[in-house]
Amino acid sequence: MTANTAPDAPDLLDLAPLGAGHFARIEDKIASLMRTRETVVTMQGEALLPLEAAIRSAVRPGSTALNIITGPYGETFGGWLRSCGAEVITISAPFSGAVGAEQVAEALRAHPEIDFVSLVHAEAATGNTNPVAAIGEVVRAHGALLMLDAVASVGAEPLLTDEWGVDLCVIGGQKAMAGPAGVSVVSVSARAWERIAANEQAPRRSYLSLLDWKERWIDGGRAALPHAPAQLEMLALEQAVDRIEEDGLEAVMARHRAAAAAMRAGVRALGGLSPYVVRDEDAAPVATTLRAPDGRDARDVVAAALAADASVPVQAAAGPLAKEMIRVNHYGLDADREVVLASLAALGEGLRALGVPVADAAAALTAAGKAWDAVIPG
Numbered sequence: 139m140t141a142n143t144a145p146d147a148p149d150l151l152d153l154a155p156l157g158a159g160h161f162a163r164i165e166d167k168i169a170s171l172m173r174t175r176e177t178v179v180t181m182q183g184e185a186l187l188p189l190e191a192a193i194r195s196a197v198r199p200g201s202t203a204l205n206i207i208t209g210p211y212g213e214t215f216g217g218w219l220r221s222c223g224a225e226v227i228t229i230s231a232p233f234s235g236a237v238g239a240e241q242v243a244e245a246l247r248a249h250p251e252i253d254f255v256s257l258v259h260a261e262a263a264t265g266n267t268n269p270v271a272a273i274g275e276v277v278r279a280h281g282a283l284l285m286l287d288a289v290a291s292v293g294a295e296p297l298l299t300d301e302w303g304v305d306l307c308v309i310g311g312q313k314a315m316a317g318p319a320g321v322s323v324v325s326v327s328a329r330a331w332e333r334i335a336a337n338e339q340a341p342r343r344s345y346l347s348l349l350d351w352k353e354r355w356i357d358g359g360r361a362a363l364p365h366a367p368a369q370l371e372m373l374a375l376e377q378a379v380d381r382i383e384e385d386g387l388e389a390v391m392a393r394h395r396a397a398a399a400a401m402r403a404g405v406r407a408l409g410g411l412s413p414y415v416v417r418d419e420d421a422a423p424v425a426t427t428l429r430a431p432d433g434r435d436a437r438d439v440v441a442a443a444l445a446a447d448a449s450v451p452v453q454a455a456a457g458p459l460a461k462e463m464i465r466v467n468h469y470g471l472d473a474d475r476e477v478v479l480a481s482l483a484a485l486g487e488g489l490r491a492l493g494v495p496v497a498d499a500a501a502a503l504t505a506a507g508k509a510w511d512a513v514i515p516g
């Protein structure tokens with residue numbers, strides 16, 4: 139160890155190389171977590187890599203894509219779809235809600251030529267979640283491919299990739315899995331591979347290429363890795379899945395559900411703020427977004443809350459929503475009763491410091507605690 143390394147730092151160097159067999163076992167664990175029997179590709183980068191790879195592999199000039207926008211990631215997908223030469227039909231839902239399967243069915247009826255649908259499951263940035271089971275059914279009936287960004291839902295709420303007919307499902311480890319951000323996985327259905335193989339524009343000999351992984355890794359029986367893997371990230375991803383397995387996926391999802399229920403109940407009892415996502419069933423278990431009090435800037439509320447308790451996972455929304463939306467993250471290790479109550483307490487103190495009238499903080503904490511306990515009885 140060098141003199142610059144903290145004495146309690148984990149040993150990250152000089153590990154035995156991560157072999158193909160171990161890499162394949164990690165993939166199998168993730169596939170099982172994603173409830174898929176289709177092939178998975180573990181891309182050696184953050185989740186935006188497989189999201190872009192999936193779109194560029196499956197979409198080409200002449201494609202018509204239905205892009206469902208319920209938060210900031212959907213907007214990013216629209217740009218990629220257009221740059222692949224696709225005609226893009228857009229459905230936008232207000233970030234305070236979710237898209238409905240009937241809206242999707244209507245768009246598919248109006249544009250029978252749609253052959254690709256992109257959807258985000260849960261949006262950590264805007265706090266909403268979409269009914270993928272119902273949407274998957276109408277997309278499958280229509281015959282289009284369905285790509286799902288499940289980065290913010292995996293581990294936080296049910297994700298049934300095959301049962302829901304998701305052809306390209308992307309996950310990352312950095313949210314509810316409490317794992318690393320540097321590697322991510324996309325499942326690819328047999329239907330999707332057919333489409334990708336027929337796409338002359340699909341990336342090849344490229345970091346964005348799913349076909350490279352298929353030819354060099356999957357078709358060879360996963361016997362030899364195409365290049366040196368991101369070993370530390372892969373090992374961390376394995377530990378994250380193993381820990382979910384040990385704790386039980388149901389229990390991990392229940393913690394996330396309880397966190398959202400507690401935060402929403404607590405804020406309603408507190409006053410001043412209100413849940414940004416109106417209906418409970420549209421609220422993502424991964425994070426709760428809040429509407430700033432009338433005439434107040436959300437960034438001031440966040441600063442006041444952090445002044446009260448700098449440790450809580452409270453932040454202002456990014457981009458154009460920064461003025462009106464406060465985001466309380468409760469994923470991974472923060473899907474925790476104490477963390478949620480501390481976040482609520484800090485928000486209450488912050489509002490009081492700003493002179494915003496709020497109800498008794500103790501009553502709000504009691505309401506939040508009760509909502510948590512209704513999901514996970516103490």
Ligand SMILES: *Cc1c(COP(=O)(O)O)cnc(C)c1O
Binds near residue numbers: 184185258310313
């Ligand atoms: C977090 C997240 C990602 C990954 O983005 P990062 O900002 O790098 O964490 C992708 N999609 C969704 C829906 C997410 O919530």
